[in-house]
Amino acid sequence: MKYTEIIDKMTLEEKASLMSGKDFWQTENIDRLGINNMFLADGPHGIRKQAEAADHLGLNESIPATCFPTAATVANSWNTELGKEIGSFIGAEAVAQKVNVLLGPGINMKRDPLCGRNFEYFSEDPYHAGKIAASYIQGIQSHGISACVKHFAVNNQEERRMTIDTVVDERTLREIYLTAFEIAVKEGQSKTVMSSYNRLNGEYTNENIHLMQEILRDEWGFDGVVVTDWGGSNDRVAGLIAGNELEMPTTAGETDKEIVKAIYDGIISEDALNVCVDRLLDLHFTTEKVFEGEVKTSFDIEKHHQQAQKAAEESIVLLKNEDNILPLSKDTKIATIGDFAKNPRYQGAGSSIVNPTKLDNTLDIIEELPITHIGYEQGFERYGKRNKKMMNNACQLAENADVVLLYIGLDEATEAEGLDRSNMRLPENQVELLHELHQVNPNIVTILSCGSAIEMPWIDKVKGLVHGYLSGQAGARAIMNVVTGQVNPSGKLAETYPLTYKDTPAYQHFPGKEVSVEYREGLFIGYRYYDSAKVDVRFPFGYGLSYTEFEYSDIDVTDNQVAFTIKNVGDYAGAEIAQLYIHSQSDQIFRPEKELKGFTKVFLQPGEARQVTIPFDDKTFRYFNVQSNKWEIESASYDILIGTSSADIKLKDTKLIKGTDAPQPYHKAELPSYYHGKVADVKQSEFETLLGRKVPESSWDRSKPLGYNDTIAQCQYAKGMVARLAFRLITFSHWFLRKIGKRETANLIMMSVYHMPFRGIARMTGGVVNMPMLDGILKMVNGHFFKGLRHFLRERRKMLKSQQQVVGNS
Known part of the structure; x- marks a missing residue:
């Protein structure tokens, strides 16, 4: 150990205190030993350091920072040097904002196109994702702070992400879902890894000895810090035994006491705790060095904006260019149509939301270019409502243009952390607009803005298709530079675009709806499946046109x-x-x-x-x-x-x-689907042969009382009438908010309430509700309302009294 001298001076309680956060974003400090707080901030494509009230859903505004293109976008550049440059720029901004640990990049595989967080991940290929991620990490850490590669591991759906059990065979786990992490750890030398929310083959990832110790520590040689995803700790002591040092956010000292008790009871040794403390201290002291002396607290906003533009330009993918409609000729009469031209969709939603330092707008930029711009029409309502008047106005404008630039895509409420998409389609009002425009002007160039694959049955109605993905704060100018030929597009897809969602290999097993999700397709995700099973696709992995x-x-x-x-x-x-x-x-x-x-x-x-x-x-x-x-x-x-x-x-x-x-690891006759690559309909018996065991029950056991790891959604089966009523109120609120157009608020109910396990009430409230109080809530849920209420109030009084005593002693 590196810090034995300091550790020897610490009390057991002080050691335990370092294992959990001080508040939502900061770690604990021990002033008498010179151990300061570390600040952890979201940052896959830009810093999200919140100035005021903290949250994990992107609700409250953060300090302005450069919003670079998302990971799904930059992946299309296939340029590791560009990744390193972006990482370096983000790292410099992290130092300016005094951030020790930047929570990114995210490198989970795009197992299924409907995963709501695909915009935040690089690729369907682990080698590709790992190489780009390693370059980001090298760039970020070149400034002395730490990157935090996430979410480790096999976190490929957002629905029920805090409780779902991912059932996957060992070979698929290693080759597909861990290879990118292996590259990020070995080549990127990431100082920090974030454990994921989900279970893996029955065990929560941060408690999984096979994953955390045998693979991450022993096989890959990782000697850094593992931090939980926010609220992702289940059994704190089991997580510590597995080597998950830091739990975030704070639990107001509750789990510190669990660690101390576990040592007194002999469940974990103090020596094992010391090893975890030593790793955390190393992260503290190595990242703190950059803040010694005079620290530059600002950065060149324009220079960083230009880097964001460069990143977007290299990542834009030209998917169709019929009759060489692009680049646009000089003096071409252009009509600009679509809400995304005026109000750009340039990043995802959730914990990765960046408050941009500036934001380019297509309608401002287009007036500077050597083309004749005859006007703009919104054309459609952003969140899917049909508007005939808008459509008619757009068609009238299109009639007078040589070329129509049509800006369409997915909205912020469709691609978001905590939710998966319900389908792969564009909103019907946008597709209807496209068909109407084609009637009056066939020269349509579509500018597509979304962070994941979509179906394109309408593609024969456009001559040009420029996919900007989610191109960051400078994306509007980058796209116009490509459209006008100032930049030759060089991006290529880092994911396959199937013809229809039914063609995808995990179609029958995504997402896992109750207890578990079975990865029956095995190795065959993305192009590995389509090429092996000879399934036609719209655009293959690695595809992109050039001028x-x-x-x-x-x-x-x-x-x-x-x-x-x-x-x-x-x-x-x-x-x-x-x-x-x-x-x-x-x-x-x-x-x-x-x-x-x-x-x-x-x-x-x-x-x-x-x-x-x-x-x-x-x-x-x-x-x-x-x-x-x-x-x-x-x-x-x-x-x-x-x-x-x-x-x-x-x-x-x-x-x-x-x-x-x-x-020889297999008997061919027992695994015909895998030997032929035709895995869209693998029977349970064959999957169990691959797995080497029986698959677990995938449905909730509704006869048992609800517990810590059951979700609020399961209140629909609760014995307590109040709990069932609460469930109905939640589902009604979600339906009503969507009905009146408040889709983002409705999504929050699903993210932060509906799919939350009961333990999340304690883990995510910063000590407002502790586990003994949660026991009272569960008694109420399970049909003992008054007994549970008395228990809750009694434990609350105990907690408040304890807090008052601590304040009095201090």
């Missing part, structure tokens, strides 16, 4: 790398993203048709050619063997594939690889 063209040639494979030549054979300077996939020719161990194992982004002038190399690494040929319980390499011939997307392979060579001669 120029590139030619590939001269592949050369060695033991350590693949080299090839890329030439810009078009008329524009531009960037190409070359992608390395591998395909095993063996059929002994099931694998996806192809897997991404490397990528590079190359900027070329017209006529310029360059030889590029993509190295092989320890992840290129490996697979996880469930018999040997370690990473192995299968002896086989492997196709080395170089493509512009997962579906467009330009070069191919074959390499014979000598393996590790591990035992």
Whole structure:
């Protein structure tokens, strides 16, 4: 341990106090030992440090900071150097705001397009996500503070995220859901990891010894701090035993007492606590160094805004360009239509909301450009209500234009933390507007703003499709620079766009509705499924157009790398993203048709050619063997594939690889769906064979009384009449708020009440309600109203008396 001398001077109570927050965002301090508070702040794509009342849902405004494009957006740049630059700029702002730990990046896999937080995650591919995340972390931590990679692990739905049990086999866990974290920890050297809310194969992640100790600590060598997601602690002592040092937010000392008691009772040793204290002190002192002496408390707003614009420009994806309608010719008459042009959708909703330092607006920018702008019409109401007058006005304007720029997308209430989307469609009023506009003017360029994949049955009605994703505070100018040709688009999709949601592999098992969610599709998420099962898609993983063209040639494979030549054979300077996939020719161990194992982004002038190399690494040929319980390499011939997307392979060579001669992990006859990659309808018996055990019961046991880890939603089955009435009031309030157009407020009910486990009442109220008081609430819920009320009031009096004594003694 590094800080034995300090730890030896601490009382047991002081050690325990460091394991929980002081308030919503700060850790505890011990002044007599020179241990100050650390400040933790949200920051996946910009700092969210709240100046006033704190919350975890993005309700209260934060100190202004640069709002960079979201992770889902920057992922489309496929540029690790850009990721490092963005991380560095965010890190500099964190230092200016005296933030020790920046809570990001988020790197959970996009298992299903409907996950409400996909806008905050990078990719459906773990290698891609890990590499981009590592670059962010390196940039952030270059300023001496800590990044906090999250949410560890297998947190791929928002509904019931605090209680859901993720049921996944070991190989899928390792290859798909942990590989990005492995890269972030080993290459990014993240100082902090955030544990997720959910259970993993029956155990809460922050209590899961296999995940937290055997993999994170022992196998990956992580020696930093693990912090809970806010309110994500279930059994505090079990979490500490697993190595989850810091619980956030504060519980007003309640769980500190649990830790002290556990040591006195011999459940955990004081030596084990000392190790956790030592890690936390290391985070304290290493991140505090940057604040010693004179600290710059401001940053160049314009310079950071320009970096946000650069990030957006590299991340915009051109998905369609029929008749080369883009870039727009000089003096083209343009009609701008759509609410998102005037009121941009530039970031997600929830804990990642950034209060931007400035915000570019399309209608201001378009007047500066060498085109003729004939006017703007809103066209549709943002939250889906049909408005015939708006539509008619838009059509009248479109009739007089050469080209219509139509700004459409998903609204803030549709993509939000704590909720999953109900479908993959655009709002009907936007699609109806598009069809009406097409009747009067077929020259439509759609500017799409959303953070996740959508269905596009309307795509034949547009000639151009520019996907800006959620492009941050400078996104409006970045998009116009692409549309007018000042910037050649170079982004490529980091996720597949299926034709319909029913085509997705997890369609029948997303989200888990009650107790658990089964990952029956196994390894086959995203392009791994579509390519293996031969399912047609709208746009494949890695797809994106340019205003120029590139030619590939001269592949050369060695033991350590693949080299090839890329030439810009078009008329524009531009960037190409070359992608390395591998395909095993063996059929002994099931694998996806192809897997991404490397990528590079190359900027070329017209006529310029360059030889590029993509190295092989320890992840290129490996697979996880469930018999040997370690990473192995299968002896086989492997196709080395170089493509512009997962579906467009330009070069191919074959390499014979000598393996590790591990035992055969599977019997082919028992797992036909996985050997054929057709996993959309895997039967329970086959999934159990893959899993190696029976799947748990997926429905609530309604005969049992409700407990700490049951949700407020389960009050519909409660024995207590008051609890059932409360449930009806909650559901009515949600319905009524949506009916009157208050969708964001309605969403808050689902996020902060409906899906909250009862223990969250204690964990998220900062000591206002403690666990003994919660016991009283549960008695009321379970049919003993007056007994429970007396218990609640008695425990409340005890708590207040105890607090008064503490104040008196101080």
